[in-house]
Every structure is written in C-alpha cells, then in structure tokens.
C-alpha cells in the first residue's frame with residue numbers, strides 16, 4: 244500500500260525569505276497474489292475501501308480476462324461504482340492525447356479525489372494510466388496490475404509513469420507510486436513467447452549487473468532446453484521460476500529505493516537502456532522494448548570486453564544465454580555506428596552531461612563508464628563489429644563455441660568501422 248505523506252517540517256521566515264520544509268514519507272508494496280480475481284483472493288479489493296473506480300484494460304486483456312474481471316468487481320462492489328475503459332497498447336498510443344482520454348473517461352465516471360484508476364495490462368497500459376492518475380485532479384490513487392513479465396519485474400516495482408512525445412520515448416512522465424501493485428502469475432500463462440522473452444531480458448539484466456546468482460539460475464534452468472526448444476512458450480515460462488522472478492524484483496527494488504526520484508543519474512538498472520531507445524525508435528518500434536534491451540546488453544558487454552574488463556568466456560556466456568532464449572543480439576541496420584554514437588550523446592543529455600553507461604565487469608557486477616571520453620568512438624566501432632561477427636555465429640547454444648569465435652580472439656585488432664553498417668535492408672516488421 245503506497246503512502247506519500249508529509250510527516251514533519253514547518254514554515255519559517257528568515258533574512259527576507261519565507262521557507263516551507265516538508266519531510267515526506269514515501270513507500271509502496273507489491274503484492275504477489277496467485278489468481279487475484281478468484282473469490283477467495285479478493286481481500287485486496289477491500290483495501291480500496293469501496294472507492295469509485297475506472298478500470299482500464301488493453302483489448303487483449305479484455306478479451307482474455309474481461310468477463311472474469313467484470314464478474315469479480317460486480318460481486319464485490321455496488322453497481323455504478325466501477326466503470327471500464329479499453330486503452331490501445333502500442334507505443335504509438337502511449338501519448339499525452341491518450342492520457343487525456345483516460346482523464347476524460349475518469350471525469351465521465353465522476354471520479355473524485357477519492358476515486359481510483361485501475362490499470363490491468365502490460366507496461367504500456369501501466370505507464371499510460373499511471374501517468375493519467377498522477378495528473379487527474381492533481382493525482383488520484385492508482386492500482387497497477389501488470390500482466391506481462393516486463394510489467395511484473397520492472398514496472399510494478401518502481402514508481403515511474405510516462406508517455407512518448409516529440410518522437411522520444413517516455414519524454415513526459417512522473418514519479419508516482421501506485422496505491423497497490425499486484426503481481427499475479429496467472430496472467431503470464433497467456434503471454435506469447437515473444438513477450439516472455441522480453442521479460443526474460445529484464446531478468447537477465449538484473450543478473451548481469453546486480454546478482455550473479457540470478458544469471459546462474461537462469462543459465463542452469465535454460466541450459467537443458469538447448470537450441471531446439473529456444474523460443475517455445477512452455478520452455479520460456481519454465482525459466483520464469485517464481486524464486487528467480489522475486490529475486491530479480493528484490494534486487495531492482497534495492498537499486499531503486501535509495502534513489503526513488505532518480506536524483507542520482509548513475510543507475511545500475513539502466514544497463515541495457517542506453518542504445519535500446521535508439522533501436523526501438525529507429526525501428527519504428529518493430530523491436531519490442533525487451534528485445535532492444537537484449538541487443539543493448541550484448542553491445543554493452545562487447546564494449547566492456549573491448550575495454551579489457553569483461554573476460555571473453557563471460558561475454559560468451561551472456562550471448563549464449565540470450566540466444567538460447569531466442570533473443571536477438573545484433574541488428575546491423577539499427578546498430579550502425581552513427582546511430583549508436585548518437586544514442587550515447589542523447590544519454591549524455593538525459594543523464595546530466597554524463598553517459599553513465601553500465602557495462603558488466605563480470606557476470607553479476609556492473610560498473611559505470613561515466614564520461615564519453617572513457618568510450619572512444621573507435622572502441623564503440625570495434626564492439627559493434629565484434630558483436631556483428633559473434634552474432635553471425637549465432638544461434639550460439641554452446642558458450643564454448645562462442646569463446647572460440649574469431650571476434651573474441653582478436654579484440655585488440657582494429658576493425659574497419661565502415662564494415663558495420665553493411666548494405667541497407669528492407670525494414671522488417673517484427674510485430
């Protein structure tokens with residue numbers, strides 16, 4: 244249950260200056276409830292105290308779960324207290340205009356300051372509805388029910404909301420804790436393999452830069468699956484062991500808690516989130532967020548290797564795990580040197596004139612490249628070329644195959660950056 248209160252402080256006047264001091268107490272929790280809409284599991288709804296609600300769902304969630312969700316609310320709340328809205332869930336719909344439409348619907352449903360917005364869906368639905376909740380009547384309570392792995396391991400545990408604007412992802416947003424966040428694994432059963440993979444990328448991220456045991460666990464669980472079953476839904480679901488997911492969420496929360504409002508722009512959880520924005524937007528969102536994160540992690544790991552930090556064998560293990568789970572590690576068209584360099588410059592603007600690029604020093608420990616000067620353009624070019632080469636050996640089921648691959652043996656050899664761009668290919672539609 245979120246709390247966002249002023250706990251103490253005061254007002255004072257001194258030397259021609261009037262001052263307000265307000266110390267706030269901020270906190271929130273994520274409930275893990277299996278089958279949250281089953282009658283026996285509904286006590287969470289009592290925590291909402293009978294507030295009027297606008298429940299926002301994506302069309303997919305409505306189709307798969309709408310009847311059950313409506314039935315549960317109808318059985319627990321008086322008629323007329325719950326209203327429903329379908330929100331579209333593509334990045335193109337994650338806009339200020341869509342947020343305004345959510346606010347309009349909230350007004351039509353006569354939600355007052357005690358009202359509540361409920362978002363049930365993936366990260367897009369949560370970001371959009373959370374953003375609207377933080378604006379509507381200057382902020383009303385918001386319940387988030389993530390139905391994707393990304394939503395559960397990443398969006399649920401933090402307090403960020405946002406929409407895309409001016410061609411940039413999440414350019415507009417707020418820090419706004421949900422009143423309740425509820426993770427229900429039942430939802431994951433209907434996710435397509437692609438979405439499971441995207442979520443696994445975020446779990447791998449935590450393993451690579453924060454907690455080597457998460458990486459080891461995923462590696463061990465996925466290893467027997469081998470190449471043959473890579474990408475199969477059931478196999479991917481099996482990789483999402485509850486203990487591994489909870490551990491990834493805890494590590495994420497530990498990283499977020501001291502820096503909830505991101506005053507400190509050095510964030511380990513930004514691993515995989517520097518080049519990925521460019522890959523996502525450059526592909527016109529043909530790449531899903533998690534897929535772009537996977538490529539970014541692979542490139543960042545190559546940069547680390549090129550700088551003499553990450554050993555070859557560990558780079559090979561990371562690339563092998565990503566490939567085994569069916570995650571692509573390179574795209575020549577969207578990882579061209581100029582685009583990746585521009586992404587670094589963009590990160591520099593976003594992160595207070597520092598790139599703060601997170602790279603793994605070993606599997607389980609991330610370090611920062613803070614200044615652009617720490618990453619010469621030639622090193623970036625070599626990393627891209629290396630990744631291109633290694634990814635062409637893919638799909639790498641066996642890390643040993645990769646460790647022997649030419650790209651890993653000759654990392655100090657200067658490579659021609661012009662080789663990186665390659666011939667233009669027709670745009671692919673991945674979604």
Ligand SMILES: NC(=O)c1ccc[n+]([C@@H]2O[C@H](COP(=O)([O-])OP(=O)(O)OC[C@H]3O[C@@H](n4cnc5c(N)ncnc54)[C@H](O)[C@@H]3O)[C@@H](O)[C@H]2O)c1
Nearest residue numbers: 301303365366367390391393394397398401403430433434
């Ligand atoms: N606020 C944060 O801290 C934060 C963190 C990470 C990502 N994000 C944002 O989240 C978004 C990505 O979220 P996402 O990966 O969840 O993608 P998404 O919201 O696009 O959902 C993916 C797809 O899965 C479908 N879907 C959702 N749940 C389903 C289910 N249970 N069964 C079947 N289909 C289902 C959706 O309809 C959608 O088509 C991005 O916009 C990203 O910027 C925000």
